[in-house]
Amino acid sequence: MSVEEINGFLVDKFNQYGLKENAAQGICPLCSHTRKPKNQKLQCASYDWERGLGTCHNCDTTFQLHTYQRKGASEKVYVRPTEPANFNEVSTNVETWFGTRGITKKTLTDLQVTEGPEWMPQTSKSENTIQFNYFMGDQLINIKYRDGRKNFKLYKGAEKVFYNINSIVGYDWCVIVEGEMDVLALHEAGIKNAISVPNGATLNSNNLDYLDNCIDYLEDKTKIILAVDADEPGQALKQEFVRRLGAEVCYLVDFNGQKDANEYLIEHGHEALRNAIHAATQVPLEGVTTLYDIQDEVKEFVKNGFKPGFQVGLQNFDKIFSTYTGQFITVTGIPSSGKSDFVDQMVVGYNNLYGWKTAFASPENQPTYLHAHKLMRKTWEDMPNVGDIGSDKWKAVSEKVNDNYFFIDMDRYTLESVLRKGAELVKRKGIKCLVIDPYNKVRDVDCKTEDVNRYTMEYLTKIEMFAKKYDVLVFIVAHPTKMYKGNDGKIEEPTMYNIKGGGEWYDASYHGLLVHRDYDAKTTKVKVLKVKFQNLGENGAESHFTWEPRSGSFIPNEPTVAEGEPMPWE
Numbered sequence: 001m002s003v004e005e006i007n008g009f010l011v012d013k014f015n016q017y018g019l020k021e022n023a024a025q026g027i028c029p030l031c032s033h034t035r036k037p038k039n040q041k042l043q044c045a046s047y048d049w050e051r052g053l054g055t056c057h058n059c060d061t062t063f064q065l066h067t068y069q070r071k072g073a074s075e076k077v078y079v080r081p082t083e084p085a086n087f088n089e090v091s092t093n094v095e096t097w098f099g100t101r102g103i104t105k106k107t108l109t110d111l112q113v114t115e116g117p118e119w120m121p122q123t124s125k126s127e128n129t130i131q132f133n134y135f136m137g138d139q140l141i142n143i144k145y146r147d148g149r150k151n152f153k154l155y156k157g158a159e160k161v162f163y164n165i166n167s168i169v170g171y172d173w174c175v176i177v178e179g180e181m182d183v184l185a186l187h188e189a190g191i192k193n194a195i196s197v198p199n200g201a202t203l204n205s206n207n208l209d210y211l212d213n214c215i216d217y218l219e220d221k222t223k224i225i226l227a228v229d230a231d232e233p234g235q236a237l238k239q240e241f242v243r244r245l246g247a248e249v250c251y252l253v254d255f256n257g258q259k260d261a262n263e264y265l266i267e268h269g270h271e272a273l274r275n276a277i278h279a280a281t282q283v284p285l286e287g288v289t290t291l292y293d294i295q296d297e298v299k300e301f302v303k304n305g306f307k308p309g310f311q312v313g314l315q316n317f318d319k320i321f322s323t324y325t326g327q328f329i330t331v332t333g334i335p336s337s338g339k340s341d342f343v344d345q346m347v348v349g350y351n352n353l354y355g356w357k358t359a360f361a362s363p364e365n366q367p368t369y370l371h372a373h374k375l376m377r378k379t380w381e382d383m384p385n386v387g388d389i390g391s392d393k394w395k396a397v398s399e400k401v402n403d404n405y406f407f408i409d410m411d412r413y414t415l416e417s418v419l420r421k422g423a424e425l426v427k428r429k430g431i432k433c434l435v436i437d438p439y440n441k442v443r444d445v446d447c448k449t450e451d452v453n454r455y456t457m458e459y460l461t462k463i464e465m466f467a468k469k470y471d472v473l474v475f476i477v478a479h480p481t482k483m484y485k486g487n488d489g490k491i492e493e494p495t496m497y498n499i500k501g502g503g504e505w506y507d508a509s510y511h512g513l514l515v516h517r518d519y520d521a522k523t524t525k526v527k528v529l530k531v532k533f534q535n536l537g538e539n540g541a542e543s544h545f546t547w548e549p550r551s552g553s554f555i556p557n558e559p560t561v562a563e564g565e566p567m568p569w570e
Contacts (some may be wrong), residue, residue, distance in 0.1 A: 406425055
């Protein structure tokens with residue numbers, strides 16, 4: 001058998017313990033040497049060389065036969081913690097405390113939980129801490145410290161990865177929890193292939209950098225059980241995992257009123273926790289909805305009405321337009337009117353306010369380095385110069401643009417290839433926006449009809465299905481085909497009906513925006529051509545801007561909105 005790659009991972013060291021190769025059974029490298037001499041050669045372990053796993057029937061432990069490297073590892077340079085001299089087994093007092101949480105010393109040893117002093121910023125002094133050590137293969141990647149006051153910190157500058165990530169290699173399923181204590185609890189219950197997020201759940205944040213860094217470990221999984229906390233941030237995290245990993249592989253755990261796996265262990269015991277995990281139910285069937293599937297949303301609507309839409313941070317524009325994700329916006333305007341530039345402004349605003357990441361399929365916004373420079377200027381809020389290269393601000397802005405904006409570069413753009421790449425970027429990078437600019441350069445090659453209206457309908461239907469499935473906001477930049485001059489000699493403002501297949505564009509689009517530049521007045525107008533839901537905006541309303549050339553930003557011309565002032569449609 002080839003040993004260059006197993007389960008999608010590059011093999012660093014094949015047969016790391018030097019066991020009898022290809023044998024189905026043999027000694028256990030973890031416990032055989034600790035047994036009486038006459039029993040040390042007993043075949044107490046089973047080997048699965050294809051999966052790269054061994055299982056011992058004496059010590060009830062699963063171990064990796066090989067060590068692995070990740071494919072496509074991050075280009076970022078991280079600090080790697082070294083095992084300090086104070087890497088000690090936990091003291092009797094700490095062991096006793098873990099015992100109150102249902103965790104035994106064996107589990108602490110298995111998962112390499114240690115104890116030692118560490119300076120904690122919350123108290124501004126050195127504290128005795130529990131240390132959860134994050135390993136990938138045999139490399140220490142990160143450490144989480146916890147003191148007696150429940151203060152936490154991760155090792156500064158270290159890579160964020162899932163805790164206990166080694167445990168899921170070779171399995172076709174795994175469990176994701178929200179804290180290291182829950183991993184320990186599941187280990188106690190006999191579920192060894194459980195991993196935890198490193199920093200809990202945060203409401204209104206989809207920055208899962210640890211998922212980006214570990215996605216290779218999850219791609220071969222046919223079943224991913226989400227056993228996150230039952231509170232609001234935990235449920236938001238669950239939804240983001242489902243969006244990123246795919247509903248078809250995600251299963252949900254019901255802790256029956258308990259907050260998490262550790263509390264469930266304390267309340268109900270090992271067997272009950274194990275049964276709860278194995279009773280996880282699949283995410284509701286896509287395309288079929290019952291009231292119970294959406295009852296939380298119904299209750300929320302009864303209590304609070306429509307949810308507010310997402311805004312971009314331009315107060316005059318926010319007065320007249322907002323949006324939800326899972327929708328698409330058509331942006332039109334005559335050539336050189338600032339359509340692409342204003343879309344850039346919108347996604348930068350969404351990133352600043354909500355942390356949303358964006359992918360661009362922009363055949364006309366080339367070369368790519370110039371587009372990246374535009375985003376740097378908007379993020380920088382100025383024009384960086386030669387003297388800024390290498391400065392702290394340059395590094396910070398570069399990192400922000402690098403981590404949040406992705407450019408789909410293809411020799412031949414097709415709608416199918418762009419949406420496939422968009423789906424991949426949802427999974428691997430967590431994008432929330434996709435920009436297609438312009439649509440006529442991203443052709444639907446699978447649609448063979450010569451009927452313009454039918455082609456447009458099929459094109460936009462595919463966009464809508466993508467937006468809904470992945471909860472992404474899609475921008476489609478569309479040039480008008482018919483442009484006429486008015487009596488004043490100026491080109492008239494186009495509408496969505498001026499786009500080829502115009503009727504379909506107006507009917508199918510969730511929202512429509514016009515970007516129109518008045519060169520004489522040196523202003524840019526953004527007009528709402530359509531909002532599908534009137535709680536999100538005002539049809540026909542306009543905002544006016546001055547384009548600032550150094551930053552490439554749109555500066556509102558209208559007075560700002562007073563704090564707490566209702567929107568026109570409210």
